[in-house]
Amino acid sequence: MAPIPPTLGDFSVLPISIPPVPSFPRTTIHYVYVRRNAPKVPTANNSRSLFLTNVPVDSTELHLRGIFTALVGAGRFQSATFEDDRKGAESLADAQPAQVARLHAHHQTQLSSSTSSQKKRKRGEGEDAERAQEEAAARLPSTWTRPLHGSGGTAVVLLADEKSIEQVLKAIAKLHRTNKYPTWGDNVEQSAAAVPRLGSVWLKAHSRLSYPDRDALQAALDAFSTLFARKEQEAAAMAKRLRNEPDEDGFVTVTRGGRNAPASKNEAEEARKKMVEREEKRKEEDVSFYRFQRRERKKEEQADLLQRFEEDRKKVFAMRQQRGKFVPEA
């Protein structure tokens, strides 16, 4: 095998030695690819964070801490965020009524970005944190003690300071010379409190956690309904505002509904559906009233027959292409 290159593009290759387990008694090597974190939208901490890709599927923060401790000693590692966690955080944002989402989108495309971003800024960071907390409370309890990560997934590791980054990268470079790779699971205590174990315990815990406490469930639901009620209110307010607000060309968006609130989109849809149905029924009824209609229908039928005949011919031809279709089986 060719020697392992120390870097791939701007990534450093971090080999990790995986100890054997009884069911698969081989030592294997897993490769994590590391570089400085450079997200498209810079964050406050990106100067002291690393971007990891191809993290093992059973990674936890403690596992990564163990690896970094082995690389540069204790005290440098601060925290790790996994790709899947970040995704999960977004999901409750959908919790607004569908119609509001639509209006919102509509609104944003129409108004120039200045107004909306102004509004956002107004809210401030404190409010954001509060909201995040609320959303966390509204989330349903997790059913996993230790969620797995997708194979080849990414993570962002936050270190103590910018200097640590340099040290980590240097340490990785050194690994390729000494061939002394850090071991997966070192410095990690596998117990209920620290890192939950996988395997049967993990699956059993999942079976148990699938049936959460009713009170906990109720609390999450209550938190959600407060959240949702507020969003609904906001939505109503926005819809109301939009009804009277001309856009930059001076047009006012027309929305259905009475004086107090816009009509439910639902009702509008249903009304439309009914109308379409009525229309169709009427059409069907007077399709064979005039002679020309009957004549035309007959013609259509004939054309249809002819067409199907052609189709059959084609089908048989296609069958002939596949050999053996016309030979009785022996």
Add this chain to the structure above:
Amino acid sequence: MSTAMEPNHAKRRKTQHSREGARKALGAVASSGGLSKSRAFILEADELLEEISLDYGAALEGVDDLLRRIKGSIEAIEPRESLPVTVAASKLEKKHRIRVPFPEPRPAESSNYKVAFAQPAQFNVVGSYVSKTMVKTQKDHSVDMVVVMPAELFQEKDYLDMRYFYKRAYYLAIIAVALQKDFGSDADLSYEYLNGNALCPIFSLRPKLLKDTEAAKEKEAAGLLNYRIRIIPCSPDAVFPKTKLRLGAALLRKGKEEDAEPSPFYNSTLAAEGCFLPYLRLLRQAEKKCAAFKSACILGRVWLQQRGFGGDLSEGGFGNFEWAVLLALLLQGGDSSGHATLSGSLSSTQLFKAMIQFLSVTNFAEKPCVLGAGSADLDSAIELGPVIYDSSRQLNIAFKMNPGSAAQIHQHAKWTRTLLNDTTADQFTPSFILKSDLALQNFDLVARLNFNDEFNGAVNSDCRGKIWGFSDKVYKVLRAALADKELGERARLIHIQNPRYPQWSLTENPSFHNSPVLEIGILFDSVNMARTVDRGPAAGPTAEEKEECDRFRAFWDEKAELRRFERDTIRETVIWNSVSAFDLCEEIMRYVFRLHLRVGHVDDEVTFFGDSFSSLLPFKPTDTSIYYEAKKAFSVFERDIRDLEDLPLHVRNVSPICPELRHASAKPPSLTPSKSGPRPMEAVISFEASGKWPESLVAIQRTKVAFLLMIASLLEKSKPGKIKAYVGLDDAKSEAENLSFLDVVYDSGAAFRLRIHSDLEEILLERQVKDKSLEQHVRTRTTALLATFRRQYTHLPLHGQSISTSATRFPALSPTIRLLKHWFNVHKLAYHFSEEFIELVVLNVFRSPYPWDAPSSASTGLLRALLFLARWDWRSEPLIVDTGGDMPMADRHAIGTRLEAWRKIDPNMNHTVLFVATTHDASGIAYTTIDGHAKPSKVVAARMTALAKSACRLVKEEGVELDPRRLFVPSLKDYDVLIKLNSKLTKSILKTYTTDDPVDGGGDSTGRSKFKNLDERTGQDALPLAQHPTETLLKQLNEVYAGPLVFFHGAAEDATIGAIWNPLMQKRGFRVNLPTSYRPVGKANDEDEGEEEEEDEEKDVVEVNREAIVAEIARIGADLIESIDVKRL
């Protein structure tokens, strides 16, 4: 005299009447030609005719020349003076070492009549060679030449006591001597029986193929057949008076004139001897009169051949000759009034359909079928065997048939008629292409009965050989036992396959190769066959009733007993001990064989096949009742829910959606507490339409959870102590999916899982799917969500209903589904297929069973389902299961078009693979695309087809001796990685309790008290099982490694997971978001197949780090995985 004629007249009128009906039906068939499917049928049949037509020039090159030479050498034979029969025979044997193939019984030494040889009166080539109706695919090709013996050789009384046949045999031996001299070196010569008829030996000459010469190879490439020439001596027309040969006459007298039994077979054979040339003329006339006659005969030949019928006695005695003659007679003047039943202007397919129609309305074994003017008194003849009487030639064409074969051909014709009337089915393939004579696919029970030599022909075997007498007797006994109308027919069809006489050499006597065995096939009536009590005639005081009872007792002997039934009737009764249909049939057969044939007391005399299928699954006869109990428990559950008063919305429906509640689960539902936690049966609940649902998918899901919490507490309150309810969480990936379910556990052990249907959810999803302003990935996700929603709440309830109804209509449906699911399980395919798909495949086999009828047992059902899977070309054909039974043609067209459209969009079948449409679901992918992924994928579907094909091959090769277990042997060598689970540990985590520490998952077993009574969990109810741990693990693995590995797994209890590496994931250029774990392998130049080309000519290449992936799996499974067997990395 006149009184005697009276009933006869009545009968004749009846025959006439039924013929009238047949004619009308024929007309209807003939004039129908407007439907699309039947047009396709015509086109396909034409194609078939073209495909199988024989190029006579190339295939039978040199035949005419050879025939001429044969004729020459026969003509050159010197006449021989008459000698006493035995003297002549021994002389011939001594001089030429050729045996005279005398029929049994051989002429007695003392016989004093004489045999001689004189120039043949005439030579003629007959049969399908002259009529040009041979096809490429027939079993063997033969050219028939008849040699008409001169009339002066015979005396008036030669029709008696086989004298004619002795003379004929001698004549044949003389011809054999001459031909051996002239052709012995360049042809294989042998004797054989004409159509297996032991009275008529004939001479066969098969030219030796010159191997390894250039010319021979060339000829073979051109299609030269390995044909044979059959030389058939026959009598001149009208050498014996036809009236002497009538069916009821007793011509085998052996000196005792009075008590001789009628010998219809002998008589008809004798009559047929003189009819070769008249029939040749008849067929010629028909060809002239009707242009399509020849093609119709070829279609008939194919139809018969695919069903195993042939002119040979052992093949039923109805072959292409009989077909052609029957058709010709119908064209000429089938009616007794002399009118033609069929018009000569019909096309070949119309003639074929007309023949099928005719065969399906006429059962030759029940009523004599008379063709042509005039009538003979045949009503007594029908007792002796099937009759198709050609009045102008005064011959029973059906003389080689037996009642069993007549019933069988009648049945097959009925099935084909149903097929031809079913405009929605593919009519062509089952009619002509499918080979449908495999015993195990045809019959629910197959038995082999050794021919007992000690069985002395108490019945008249009528010169067909002892075995035929035996087989007739077996048929009669079985008919009386299994197909008695009074008792209620247990069997729909009884088929007996007799052994066939092979060819034999000129120097020997004919004999079977092995000891002869009868093969008996029984087609069940699934309801009647499961009957354990046979109610015979009522034991009344009248003489008639007494007589009936005596007859019943005579047949059933000691088994018959008197029993009192409801309404004080006392009846003769037979009680059987077995439980399943198969065992009952076996018990009855063994009993009657022992009683009436004196065989079967030794067990090896009769062997039964086909039962071991049901022993593959722990099928118990009580299973059906468990399913009914589950349904009953469900209705209690439904009532409990409907009775809840404080629900804010009115309940509209509670519908079961799981296989357990539609008789279709591989394992019957467990309704009693077991080692695992309760396994709930799934159902969905829908409420009246309401405007109260919030207008947001996420909020709807939350509202559902709240709703379930409410139902849970209400249920527990309504029946305290009897019901436990648990709200559980689904493993949802987003908040917009269904989040939760409610498990309701009854103290009786039944458990149900409830999910809520919200109509607004569907509307919102639909709207999002249509909303073009949304991003593509959102819409794709929503489409998947909508599909899941529709499957869960719309399709599955309807599917459950249709399977349940069909399960009551077809008793064999439920066991067949279970057996096929078992097959999918052992081959580790089940993980990739939805249960509904498997159910629909089986339902299709029952709904569209052509060329048979719906299966009446699990074994035939399974074999036909496998046959379907093996033959289904899912790349281009949709599977359309008409669950409602009224799908219009236009819909079927639309479904076909949809499939074509899918294949055009997605030719590599990445998204849509199997296409299964039902009446309720025209989309075709409700059960084969789950969460936006094809389930199964193309690879797995191909594997299914391959496995089904090899199963069918095995069935074909092994025949009835197939050990069904061999169909259920998984081949583990095909997998790259085998993950073996610790099944003991898996079992130990099937049960969880509320008191278990959720984080530690209950901890180790060491933490628990050793003593059961000290264990705090004793007496506590276990939580229901959200999902089987193996399935949970597999689901996790699949989510994590969807790219590099394809997992295979069967039922939840299966402790071995197979996996293969995805061959599409190769070495590739490095980039940030790799789909799985990769390891660097150095640099490569541009030749590699990386997706994104970089400007850099040197690229970093990575490959799948398979070893690390296996190590990861080992870590995930930890103690649950016993070992990982890696075959390929």
